[in-house]
Amino acid sequence: ADVATCPLAAIEGLLRHPMTNSGLEKFLTDHARLNT
Numbered sequence: 001a002d003v004a005t006c007p008l009a010a011i012e013g014l015l016r017h018p019m020t021n022s023g024l025e026k027f028l029t030d031h032a033r034l035n036t
Helices: 008-015 018-034
Strands: none
Touching: none
């Protein structure tokens, strides 16, 4: 779906979730390693 209806607190909770940070860190590390 292109649209999601949910409370703003739910979206904010996803953005501040610990797995979001660790997943982003791993992605950026992999990206830097593969694009050297």
